[in-house]
Amino acid sequence: MKRLHQTRILAFLLALVTVGLLLPFGTLALTLTSGETTEAQYLESLAEDDITVGGTLYAPDLSKGIPANWDSSNDEYSKLWNAKAGSQSITAEDGGIRYKTSGKADTILFPAIGAENYVYSAKFTAKGLKGSFGLVAECQSGTSIKLFYVYPTDPDEMGLQHHGVGGAKYYQGIRPAIELDTTVTLTTYHLNGESHFFVDGVYVATLADSELTPGKLGLYNCGGDALVTDISVKALQDGDTPTPKPPFTFTSGETTESQYLESLAEDKNLIAGEILYAPTLSENVPADWDTSNNECTYLWNAKAGSQTITAEDGGIHYKTSGKADIILFPALRAENYVYSAKFTAKGLKGSFGLAVECQSGSGKTFFIYPNDPDEMGIQYAGAGSAKYYKGIRKAIEVGTTVTMTAYHLNGESHFFIDGVYVASLADKEATTGKIGLYNCGGDALVTDITVKALEEIDTTYTPKFTNVREEVSLGKMLYGISFSETADNVLPSGWDKDYKKYDNFRWKSGNEKLYAAATKDGAFRFSSGNGDIYITLPQPATENYVFTAEVSMVETKGAFGLVTDLSKGGAVENKMYGADGTVCARRHGADNPDGTDKGFQFASGETFRMTVYHYNDTSYFYINEIFITAAADMGSEPGTIGLYSCNGNVAFENVEIHALAGIRPNSQVPNYLLTDSLYDSNFNALADGGIPEGWNCAPNVTFGWNYGNAETKYDLAKMENGEFRYKVGGLDSYTMLPDVKTDSYAISVTLRFLSTNGTFGIMTDFHDKTMGTDTGYAQQFCISRNGSTYMRSQTPGGNSVDTDPITLAEDAYFTMTIYHCKDITDGKDYAYYFVNGICLGKMADYGETDGRIGLFLCSGEVAISSVNIYKMEFETDPAILGKGALSMLGAQLRYADDNGVANGWKSSGIRFGASFDKTSMLYAFYHGAGEYVYSKDAKLKFGMLLIPTDRLGSDAELTTETADALNVVATKIKEQTDGSLSYIVTLREIPTAALSRSYTARAYVELTTEKGVSYLYSDPIQRTPVQVANTCYKKQAKNVQQALDVIFHGAEGYTGKNTKSVTFTLFSDLHYKKGMYVANVSDMNTILDRANAAGVDFILHAGDFCNDFIGSKELTDAYLKNKYNLPAYGIYGNHELEASGNSMGRVTPMMTNRADDVVWGTADGKIGDGTIAYYYYEVNGIRIVCTDTNYSLYNGEWVHNTTNSYGPPSGATNINALGPTQLAWLESVLTEAANAGTKCIVVSHADFSGKLVGDGPSADAAAVREIYKKVNAIQKGTVLLSINGHNHTDRIGLYDDVVYMDCNTVFNGWWAVVTGQHYTAGQTFAFENYDSNGKFIGTSDRNLNSLSQATNTWFFEDPLSCTITVTDGGVVSIEGMTTTWRYDVIPETAHEGVHPWISSAYYELWN
Secondary structure, eight states: OOOOOOOSOOGGGTOOOOOOOOOOTTOOOOOOOTTTOBHHHHHHHHHHTTEEEEEEEEOOOGGGOSOTTOBOSOOSOOOSTTTTSSEEEEEEETTEEEEEEESSEEEEEOOOOSOSSEEEEEEEEESOSSSEEEEEEEEETTTEEEEEEEETTSTTEEEEEEETTSOEEEEOSSSOOOOTTOEEEEEEEEETTEEEEEETTEEEEEEEOSOSSOOEEEEEEEBOEEEEEEEEEEEEEETTOOOOOOOOOOOTTTOBHHHHHHHHHHHSOEEEEEEEEOOOOSSSOOTTOBOSOTTOTTSTTTTSSEEEEEEETTEEEEEEESSEEEEEOOOOSOSSEEEEEEEEESOSSSEEEEEEEEOSSOEEEEEEETTSTTEEEEEEETTSOOEEEOSSSOOOOTTOEEEEEEEEETTEEEEEETTEEEEEEEOSOSSOOEEEEEEEBOEEEEEEEEEEEEEEOOTTOOOOOOOOOTTEEEEEEEEEEOOTTOOSSOOOTTOBOOGGGGTTTSOOOTTOOEEEEEEETTEEEEEEOSSOEEEEOOOOSSSSEEEEEEEEEEESOSEEEEEEEEETTEEEEEEEETTTOBEEEEEETBSOOOOOOOBOOOOTTOOEEEEEEEETTEEEEEETTEEEEEEEOSSSSOOEEEEEEESOEEEEEEEEEEEEEEEOOOTTSTTEEEEEEEEEOOGGGSOTTSOOTTOBSSOSOOOSTTTTTOSSSOSEEEEETTEEEEEEEEEEEEEEOOOOSOSOEEEEEEEEEOSSSOEEEEEEEEEOGGGSOSSOEEEEEEEETTSOEEEEEESTTOOEEEEOOOOOOTTOOEEEEEEEEEETTTTEEEEEEEETTEEEEEEEOSOSSOOEEEEEEEEEEEEEEEEEEEEEEEOOOHHHHTTTTEEEEEEEEEOSOTTSOOOSGGGOEEEEEEEEETTSHHHHHHTOSSOOOOOTTOSEEEEEEEEEHHHHOSSOOOOTTOTTOEEEEOOSOSEEOSSEEEEEEEEESOOGGGTTSOEEEEEEEEEEETTEEEEEEOOOEEEOHHHHHHHHGGGSOHHHHHHHHHHTTTOTTOOGGGOOEEEEEEEOOOOBOTTTSSOOHHHHHHHHHHHHHTTOSEEEEOSOOBSOSTTOHHHHHHHHTOTTOOOEEEOOOSSTTOSTTOOHHHHGGGGOSOTTTSEESSTTSSOTTSOOOOEEEEETTEEEEEOOOOEEEETTEEEEOOTTOSSOOTTOEEEEEOHHHHHHHHHHHHHHHHHHTOEEEEEESSOOSSSSOOSOOOTTHHHHHHHHHHHHHHSTTSEEEEEEOSSOOOEEEEETTEEEEEOOOSSEEEEOOOSSOSSOTTOEEEEEEEOTTSOEEEEEEEEGGGSTTTTTEEEBSSOOOEEEEEETTSEEEEEOEEOOBGGGOOOSSOOTTOSSEEOOEEEETTO
């Protein structure tokens, strides 16, 4: 559908609609003339019809050799002259493919491209002057083929033939003469059933299709000789149609089973689900097997020879002699399935394998020959001869086990061995055949027979899991199931409760029993007796996934959890013990007993979330997104996943599996994901004495100290006890690692020094003399035994840069990591250097060509325990690249028409603004540097969506697909700088009746790539014109107020000058104390300056203002005696009484500079002795209630935190509470307000929401929420806003018609007890010194690490505060701000909401 770029008002606001007439796709006004029309003219005519050349559908890399998926058999179209005779030569040469034939007409066919409309081009360089060569287009199997070719023997002749439909036509005088090594470009555009052919950019002729179905493309040769290069197929698409995704193609020996499974899930929405057949083989030969061969008489000697089938070693021993033999299983209930079995060779004669699609007269067999080390065969027995394949599987010896798998989908079988694709066979019968085992003179033990249905994923399920781990990038949801509407007593399709197949490792007991494994009351109930019980789920289509479920205990007993890497050899149990809440991850089956970690206390029936992130053979276990532990997989083969119980009784709901697209390695490495493992040293599997395969410990280079002259390049380089021992004397020594075939990678090396001296390093951009250099060169990242580190450029004119030292304990392991990738902002490749997770620096590559990776050692000895290399891929997800880049600026009222007349509804309007950060990676990737100018063909466009909120629906998301939404493309930019741009959209001429209607606006960025169109959206905002007018009214000039009164006269809800509102500045958790944290008095003054500039009514803090009130007179004076005479208020945090001498009697009077004007919680409302610190006050008719959450229950009495403490007494319960006396006071104060129609704001230090829970929610949170509900039932909106501090996080939410705000800290962004320093020497702060009377002494720069809490604290750069406006009409407006992490030192592990900003938010609670 073509979009109209609309700048008009919404149709539902009296707008006129203009409709454009669109030509159908592919209708051209241009007349093509042979020998005259150019390709450029043709492309222009396509563009006029909004047809463009889109994304790449096929572009093989010919420099790597002949593509494995080319078909040179001529089987699909054998009608050409001598097609199956003559000679054919296809070789890789000079970066292309040399294609030569003799005595025949020949074709090479490419894989299907999956698109009807395309442009296909290739370059041909004449290597001989005989015959002809060119393109194949629209090859239909056995019926017709289009050929477009040149004759080098005739200087300028070309031929065009629709073979199978008509004879050839010839064209002369269009192209130049061809000589040896002349290159011509041949191109065909296929558009709506016609192929248009061009040579060197000039039109030749057109051929119409003869078939309705798309044909294949390829190369043609008839006695010719040419070098073929630059093959490219791209989509032709209209302006709104994304490039079709090329169909999945198999490559024998390369395509993996996991890749195929991913394609099934991604492209066909299929998953291996219900278990159709999985016989128990441990005791007897299954009774339902047919060993008679009555249905397989087409086999050689099928009814003769000998056959032995016995139960043995947990499987079936299957042996034959003098015959080909098939065992048939019972008929399947599904046509599409995946069938796998394991075969262990008991002898090396004959062959054995799978039988599939067996009909009475034919069947497919897939078999291996153990006597030929790597040969396999596939045959449609009874209907064709066998084909053989080598070089794919490992060599077989007696005792070797292989896994053979067949996927049958839509009439075709695809065969895999040990997870690698071999070949495919199409069905010859329409009916579904049987499957079984095949044996011809072979001897094998068969185990693990499993047949699963290929079934559609339930796309109606809406994911409940929201990923909050910023280091993880999620892909597609692979599986999701909810039981809320499922009938009772159902085991979901694809789930398997046969736990006894894991008997060889699981714990068994005399009273083990599976009591329940089925749906009940809207959940999946799982309960068992003593003993390990497993229920398996459909296997994910990838080894990197997220497995998550909501869990609740029916009884608080036993153990239960999620299982990963489950096989007959063991499992990783990510589990909880119900009785005490301890949790662990156990590698069951290994020498790894249960270990316990963080304890949780969940009540029976309380729901919590268990999640496992499985990445590169390791399970990372979380509960409610709190990290528990990690556990490595049990073995090298993929295991399955499932649920676990041992004497547990639990309910599971919303079970989900998501693909894990990758891991974001580190905040200093921009926008890359760690994806696949490229290299794993796996030293434990290597024998002592050798050098790992592919390691070159003497590369041919001449740089480095003494290396070029040394005969012996190292003293020791060998495996020893699972480590690589590397020792070097007086020289630089280098080792080149295996080529990982990419320049975007991460290498991680874990090692220890065995010597007391020496230097070790990692090399990137490593070139030896065989790679086109005179001496070789590399970039070197090094660490010495004494902890000094540096980066060195081993290049002509290169130098060294010292980096920060690292402390290395004696004989301790440490990890060096290099992330090597391209920075798209400058196009350079960089290596980012880390030791033990600390970034030490980065260095750009020296050369232009891709280098290798290596190791370096000088004058020392090390033991390397592991070397791992991972692929890094640039993250193109707009939501990630543009995170935080696009935002709505809010809304303004328009109060005059185009002529400046402010009179009546035609002058009314509301203007929405949006802002975009041009420094974002999104802008760099899709646009590049420089000014943005709108154009129709731009890859990046801005726009905004508008709709009445009641048209959107409560749960619907506003997108470009939303019906009735106005989509306004921003063709004009309002303001633009080097760093940002902004644009506006205005709704005009709003009728009076519509001024009280809420409107939703959402900005977007439209991004166009060869993969199609995608969108980045801002958060939506809702605004009601009357509420905007009420909120801003009192700040406007008199003439503007008069205009608003005219415009909004008669509008429902408009209060104008009668609006009650309050505006104040809020901050929290300043934590001022000299020598402890970074906060200074000047930072307090900065917040006060902002408050004054905003024209606020007062300023307020939410606790933990100061860790030593009586020792910080300079701060209390700055706040309470501020130069603007602003009313200042505050509440107790848990640190106010921390320092010696800070009693309530001394601290409470410093909560406010209006102590005599507020109403305290004492009997007479006066401050008294200060032991009551909660109070309320009113400003502009709105009540602010300040609470004290420092009570707890201790020895049966309610007590307040005391002097010299920062928390409750040891052993106290019900912590962070108000206590019953204050709760009663709060209810009384709010009830009084409700009866009087007064709106309220409540302030606490600990959280009341129950949703934004951080380190310590209030024990009275639920009771407070019940009070809110009571008073809001008396008078709507009595409590509008509930503020808390304490958590040092930024979170805002609307729950039960109350806005809850968890206010971020001023500076101390993250606090955690850690060992080791994250700030380095030279990273300083300005220390302001005062005497004991608060008199300023001076300022000096001090190292951050001089602060007593610097080791445990990560600081923001600027002090955070926000401005809040609340009206009695239900508007809560929060204007936040953003800073950065100081010195860009960012905590690697932190809670949700830990970031350097306070979010802006706007709520209209009545809408």
